[in-house]
Amino acid sequence: MKNDVNNQWVxxxxxxxxxxxxxxxxxxxxxxxxxxxxITVKVTHIAFEPAMRGWINEGDSxxxxxxxxxxxxxxxxxxxxxxxxxxxxxxxxxxxxxGWQEFSTLEPSASMFPIQVLPEGVSPEMALSVLGITGLTxxxxxxxxxxxxxxxxxxxxxxAGATGNIAGQIAKIKGxxxxxxxxxxxxxxxxxxxxxxxxxxxxxxxxxxxxxxxxCPDGINIFFDNVGGKILEAALDNIATxxxxxxxxxxxxxxxxxxxxxxxxxxxxxxxxxxxxGFLLGQFGPKLGQAAMELGQWVGEGKLKFTVDVQEGFxxxxxxxxxxxxxxxxxxxxxxxx
Numbered sequence: 001m002k003n004d005v006n007n008q009w010v011x012x013x014x015x016x017x018x019x020x021x022x023x024x025x026x027x028x029x030x031x032x033x034x035x036x037x038x039i040t041v042k043v044t045h046i047a048f049e050p051a052m053r054g055w056i057n058e059g060d061s062x063x064x065x066x067x068x069x070x071x072x073x074x075x076x077x078x079x080x081x082x083x084x085x086x087x088x089x090x091x092x093x094x095x096x097x098x099g100w101q102e103f104s105t106l107e108p109s110a111s112m113f114p115i116q117v118l119p120e121g122v123s124p125e126m127a128l129s130v131l132g133i134t135g136l137t138x139x140x141x142x143x144x145x146x147x148x149x150x151x152x153x154x155x156x157x158x159x160a161g162a163t164g165n166i167a168g169q170i171a172k173i174k175g176x177x178x179x180x181x182x183x184x185x186x187x188x189x190x191x192x193x194x195x196x197x198x199x200x201x202x203x204x205x206x207x208x209x210x211x212x213x214x215x216c217p218d219g220i221n222i223f224f225d226n227v228g229g230k231i232l233e234a235a236l237d238n239i240a241t242x243x244x245x246x247x248x249x250x251x252x253x254x255x256x257x258x259x260x261x262x263x264x265x266x267x268x269x270x271x272x273x274x275x276x277x278g279f280l281l282g283q284f285g286p287k288l289g290q291a292a293m294e295l296g297q298w299v300g301e302g303k304l305k306f307t308v309d310v311q312e313g314f315x316x317x318x319x320x321x322x323x324x325x326x327x328x329x330x331x332x333x334x335x336x337x338x
Contacts, residue, residue, distance in 0.1 A: 004030070004031045005028050005029075005030065005031070006028065006029045006030065006031045006101055006102055006103040007026060007027075007028060007101065007102045007314055008026070008027050008028070008029055008071050008099075008100065008101040008102070009024045009025070009026055009027075009071070009072050009100035009101070009317050009318060010024065010025055010027055010069050010070060010071055010072065010100075011023065011024060011056055011066050011067070011068055011069065011070055011072055012024055012025035012068070012069075013068065014056065014057065014058055014068070015053075015056060015057075015255070016257060017255055017256070017257050018255040018325065019053055019056070019255060019321070019322060019325065020322075021318040021319055021322065023056070023318075024072060024100075024317075024318045026315070031103045031105065032105055033082070034082045034083065034084045034105055035084060035107075036084050037084060037085050037107045037108075037109070038084055038085060038105055038106060038107045039080050039082065039083045039084070039085050039088050039094075039105070039106065039107075039108060039115075040080070040081055040082040040083075040103060040104070040105040041076075041078040041079065041080055041081070041094060041096070041098055041103065041104045041105075041106075042078050042079050042081045042102065042103055042338060043076045043077070043078040043098050043099075043101060043102055043103065043104060043337055043338065044076075044077055044078050044079065044124060044336065044337060044338045045076060045077040045078075045124040045125070045128060045334055045335070045336055045337065046074050046075075046076045046100060046317060046320075046334065046335045046337060047074060047075045047076065047128040047129075047132060047133070047134075047332065047333070047334055048074065048320060048321050048323075048324055048333040048334070048335070049074075049075075049133060049134075049162075049324075050161075050226075050249055050251045050254060050324050050325070051249070052072075052073070052074065052321065053254040053255065053325070054254065055073055056072075062280055062282075063112075064112075071099040071100055071101050072099055072100040073097055073099055074097065074098075074099055074100055075095065075096070075097055075113075075128060075132060075133060076095070076096065076097070076098040076099065076104075076128075077093065077094070077095045077118070077124035077127055077128055078093070078094060078098055078104070078338075079091065079092070079093055079094075080092040080093075080094055081103075082105075085107075085108060087108065088108070088115075088117065092117045093117070093118045093124070094115050094116060094117050094118065095115070095116050095118060095124075095127045095128065095132065096108075096111060096113060096114070096115035096116070097111065097112055097113045100317050102314060102337065102338065122296075125306075125308045125310070125332075125334065126299070126306060128308075128332065128334055129162060129306045129307075129308050129331070129332035129334075130166060130295050130296075130299060130304065130306035131292055131295055131296060133281065134162040134163050134166060134332055135166050135291075135292075135295045135306070136281055136284070136288055136291050136292065136295075137163050137248065137281050138163045138164075138166035138167035138170060139166075139170060139284075139291040139294065139295060140279065140281060140283075140284040140287070140288075140291065141163075141167060141224060141246050141248045141279055142167045142170045142171055142222075142224060142246070143170065143174075144279075144284055144287070145244065145246045145277050145279050146171075146222040146224060146244050146246045147222075147244060148170075148171050148174040148175075148176050148221075148222055149174075149175075149176075149221075150174065150175030150176070151175065151176070151177070152171070152176045152177070152221035152222055153176070153177045153179070153216050153218065153219070153220055153221050153222075153240070154168070154171040154176045154177065154178045154179070154220070154221065154222040154223075154224065155178075155179045155180075155181065155212065155216065155220045155222070155223050155224070155235055155238075156168040156171075156178065156179070156180050156181065156223075156224045156226075157181040157223075157224070157225050157226050157227040157231045157232075157235070158181070158182070158225075158226030158227050158249070158251065159180025159181055159182045159187075159191055159197070159200070160180070160182040160183070160187035160188075160190065160191060160330055160331070161226060161324075161329065161331070162329070162331055162332035162333065163226060163248060163249070164180070164182075164224070164226050165180075165191070165195060165307065165331060166295075166304070166306065167224045167248070168180055168191070168195065168197055168224075169195055169196070169303075169304050169305065170298075170304070171222070171224075172195075172196055172197070173298060173303050173304065176221075176222070177198045178197050178198055179197065179198060179199045179200065179201065179212070179215050179216060180195075180197045180199075180200045180201070181200070181201045181203055181208060181227075181231060182200060182201075182202065182203070183202065183203055183204045183327050184202060184204055184327075185202055185205075187200075187202075187330065188200035188201070188202050190330065194305065194307075195305060199215045201215070203231060208230070208231060208234040209233075209234035209237045209238065212234060212235065212237070212238045213237075213238055216238055218240060219238060219239055219240025219241070219243065219272075220235060220238050220239045220240055220243055221240050221242075221243055221244070222243065222244050222245075222246065223235040223236075223239065223243065223244075223245045223246065224246045224248060225245065225246065225247050225248060225249070225250070226248050226249040226250075226251060227249070227250065227251055227252050228247075228249070228250030228251070228252045228253055228260070229250070229252035229253065229260050230252075231252070232245075232250075232263050233263045233264060233265055236263055236265050236266065236268040236269070237265060237268065239268055239269075239272050239274050240272065240274075241272045241273055241274070242272070242273055242274060243272055243274040243275075244274065244275055244277070245269070245274065245275065245276035245277070246277060246278075246279070247276060247277065247278035247279075248278075248279070251324075251325070254325070255325055306331070306332070307330060307331030307332065308331050308332045308333075308334050309323070309328075309329040309330050309331050309332065309333050309334065310334045310335070310336055311323070311333075311334070311335045311336070312335065312336045312337075313335070313336075313337070314335075314337040314338070316335060317335050317337065320333060320334075320335040321333075
C-alpha cells in the first residue's frame with residue numbers, strides 16, 4: 001500500500017457566486033505508511049451538506065475555512081486498512097471527517113471531529129444521514145429550540161432535504177401537525193405519502209404565503225427554516241402567537257455574491273410575541289449521545305424513515321455536491337466512491 005496513489009479533490013479557488021465543479025481540482029498524492037497512533041482509512045462514502053459552501057469562502061466562520069490546495073472537508077465513512085492505534089483494528093468501518101479523497105491517514109486524537117466505529121447493524125448510509133450531522137441537527141433544532149408540543153402546527157422549509165425531512169418526522173413523532181415546503185409535485189407528494197406529513201406546499205408553483213394561510217388557519221406554532229429569503233417571509237406572515245422560528249439554514253443565500261436583504265416583515269415577531277433563534281450543532285454536545293440513541297430507536301421502531309440519494313464514482317464528487325444547490329437531491333446526498 002505504501003506509495004500507492006491516493007486521488008484527492010482539493011479546493012482550487014474561492015467560488016464567486018454559484019459554486020462550480022471548476023472550483024475544485026483532482027490531484028494525486030501517495031499513501032504513506034501509518035505512524036504510531038495513526039490509522040489509514042479507505043473511504044467508501046462521502047456525505048454532502050449545504051454548510052460546506054460556507055467552509056470554502058474566504059476566512060473562518062464557526063469552523064476553520066478550507067484553504068486553497070487543501071483536500072475538501074467532508075464527513076465520510078470508510079474501512080480501516082492499516083492501524084497503529086489500539087482503539088481501531090483493520091476491517092473496522094468508521095465514520096469521520098476524511099474529506100474528498102480515496103484514502104486518509106490520520107491520528108484520531110488530533111482529528112477535528114471524533115472518529116467512530118460503526119456499530120453492528122448501522123450502515124454507512126445510516127451513519128451519514130439519520131445518525132450523522134443531518135439527524136443530530138434535526139433533533140437539536142426541533143426539540144431543543146423548537147420545543148414542539150402535542151397539537152402544534154409545524155412548518156418545515158426545505159422539507160425534502162436531508163435535515164428538513166427528519167425534522168418534520170420528529171415533529172410528527174411528538175404529536176404535531178406538520179406541513180412541508182418543497183420544490184415540485186413529486187417531492188411534495190413524497191412528503192405526504194411516504195413520510196406522513198399532513199400537507200405540503202410547492203414553492204415552485206404555488207403562492208407560499210397564501211397556501212400556508214389555507215393549510216394553517218390557526219397559524220404556525222413552529223417554523224423550522226432551512227431556506228431563508230421569501231420563504232421565511234411567507235412563514236412570518238402566518239405565525240401564531242408565541243411561535244418559535246428555528247433558523248437551521250439559509251440556502252437561498254449561500255451562493256449569492258451579495259447577501260439578500262433580511263425579512264422585511266420581522267416585526268411579525270413583535271406583534272405575535274414570538275421568537276426567532278439560530279443554532280449550531282456543537283451547542284448540543286452533551287446531549288448528542290441521547291440524540292443518537294433516540295434517533296436509532298425511532299428508526300428501529302419504524303417511526304422514522306431515512307432517505308439517501310446516492311451518486312457513484314470518485315470523479316463525480318464535485319458534481320454530486322452541486323446537486324444540493326440545483327434542487328436535485330431527495331433526502332441525504334451521498335456519493336459512493338469505492
